[in-house]
Every structure is written in C-alpha cells, then in structure tokens.
Amino acid sequence: MKISIKDITSLPDQSKKFKGDCEITEFSYLGSNFSINHIEPFDVVLSMIGTGKLHITLNTTATVVGPCDRCLTDVSFQVPASVDETVQVSEGQVVTDDDIGPYPFVDGEDIDVDELILNEILVNFPAKILCQDDCKGICPVCGKNRNIEACGCDDTVLDPRMAQFLDVFNSFKEVK
The missing domain is CATH 2.40.160 (Porin)
Known part of the structure; x- marks a missing residue:
C-alpha cells in the first residue's frame, strides 16, 4: 500500500x-x-x-x-x-x-x-523460533525429527581437540 x-x-x-x-x-x-x-x-x-x-x-x-x-x-x-x-x-x-x-x-x-x-x-523478530520450548531438534546422524520419534543413533559429539586422547583410549581397548 x-x-x-x-x-x-x-x-x-x-x-x-x-x-x-x-x-x-x-x-x-x-x-x-x-x-x-x-x-x-x-x-x-x-x-x-x-x-x-x-x-x-x-x-x-x-x-x-x-x-x-x-x-x-x-x-x-x-x-x-x-x-x-x-x-x-x-x-x-x-x-x-x-x-x-x-x-x-x-x-x-x-x-x-x-x-x-x-x-x-x-x-521485532524473535532471536530464536521454536515449535515448543523443549524441541529436541533433528538427529545429526540420521536426520530424523526427534520430536516425532527417537532414532537411537549415537550422537555423541566429541571435541576435535581431544581426538588424540580418544586414539590412546582406543589403543588400550585393542590390547585386551
């Protein structure tokens, strides 16, 4: 107008x-x-x-x-x-x-x-738009909406700075 x-x-x-x-x-x-x-x-x-x-x-x-x-x-x-x-x-x-x-x-x-x-x-736009306050989001592994169904994926996100420690732990697992 x-x-x-x-x-x-x-x-x-x-x-x-x-x-x-x-x-x-x-x-x-x-x-x-x-x-x-x-x-x-x-x-x-x-x-x-x-x-x-x-x-x-x-x-x-x-x-x-x-x-x-x-x-x-x-x-x-x-x-x-x-x-x-x-x-x-x-x-x-x-x-x-x-x-x-x-x-x-x-x-x-x-x-x-x-x-x-x-x-x-x-x-006046909101800083964050959420469908509900406790929205679980999308699984980063399989892409399913976690609000609809649980996918059971291992979504542990490791800090890349700690990758060398993970290698050490994994090498001890192989010795057993």
Missing part, C-alpha cells in the same frame, strides 16, 4: 487517517523463508508538525509462519509492528538526511506502508 503525502504536506498541523492494508505475503530473513498469514487491521496516521515535519504512526501485529530453528517444522508466531517515524518534508516530498541517507519506505511522493511494516517486523 502506498500513500501519497502531497495532499497532507500542504496542511500544517493537520492529520489524516488511512485504513491500512499490507500486501506483503512472504519475505526472507537470515537465510530462511517466512510467510505472513495475517496482519491485524490498522490505521495509518499522517500528521504534519508545523510545515516541515511529517509524523507517521501505525500499530499492528503480524502472524508469521516459518521454520523452527531446531527441527525445521513450520511454526506460527506473532510479531508486533509499531511505526513511529518523523521525516522532514519540503514541497510535497520527503527530504533525505545526509546522515541517515534515503528512507527505504519513501518512493518519491509516496510512503510505502508495506516497507514500513516489513522493517518493523524485522526489528
């Missing part, structure tokens, strides 16, 4: 409310693909502060589906998206700040609401 700021920038100290609509259905983050199943209805409020600043606010929650970090099973979780941005405007367009650079959510005279929401989702 794109909102033109041309009309609002000519009204100092005025606000306009728009019914929000997000068209993002999927995105990639840290090498994994995620889909957005639902975004709560929201309003986008554009407010002029004097004649030179545009304040953008919106609050919503997105329901995202993606892989569990341990077992790769799809998990549904909610991510809040709360936008509170103020940008400089001049002659109906956003002025880019040399320190910040161009705003990724600005396209000429338009504010890209989808980009604002995606940025907030990524900022």
Whole structure:
C-alpha cells in the first residue's frame, strides 16, 4: 500500500487517517523463508508538525509462519509492528538526511506502508523460533525429527581437540 503525502504536506498541523492494508505475503530473513498469514487491521496516521515535519504512526501485529530453528517444522508466531517515524518534508516530498541517507519506505511522493511494516517486523523478530520450548531438534546422524520419534543413533559429539586422547583410549581397548 502506498500513500501519497502531497495532499497532507500542504496542511500544517493537520492529520489524516488511512485504513491500512499490507500486501506483503512472504519475505526472507537470515537465510530462511517466512510467510505472513495475517496482519491485524490498522490505521495509518499522517500528521504534519508545523510545515516541515511529517509524523507517521501505525500499530499492528503480524502472524508469521516459518521454520523452527531446531527441527525445521513450520511454526506460527506473532510479531508486533509499531511505526513511529518523523521525516522532514519540503514541497510535497520527503527530504533525505545526509546522515541517515534515503528512507527505504519513501518512493518519491509516496510512503510505502508495506516497507514500513516489513522493517518493523524485522526489528521485532524473535532471536530464536521454536515449535515448543523443549524441541529436541533433528538427529545429526540420521536426520530424523526427534520430536516425532527417537532414532537411537549415537550422537555423541566429541571435541576435535581431544581426538588424540580418544586414539590412546582406543589403543588400550585393542590390547585386551
């Protein structure tokens, strides 16, 4: 959804409310693909502060589906998206700040609401996504999901720095 700021920038100290609509259905983050199943209805409020600043606010929650970090099973979780941005405007367009650079959510005279929401989702994204708190993950030997069935594989991971000690122990086993 794109909102033109041309009309609002000519009204100092005025606000306009728009019914929000997000068209993002999927995105990639840290090498994994995620889909957005639902975004709560929201309003986008554009407010002029004097004649030179545009304040953008919106609050919503997105329901995202993606892989569990341990077992790769799809998990549904909610991510809040709360936008509170103020940008400089001049002659109906956003002025880019040399320190910040161009705003990724600005396209000429338009504010890209989808980009604002995606940025907030990524900022508020959970550090670890788990299907359950005690997820057992995938067996590193046979690849089975340990939450579904136990595989019985020996998954002892030895520290490679201790390999020489293991060789010594194994040589004593052969002597017996």
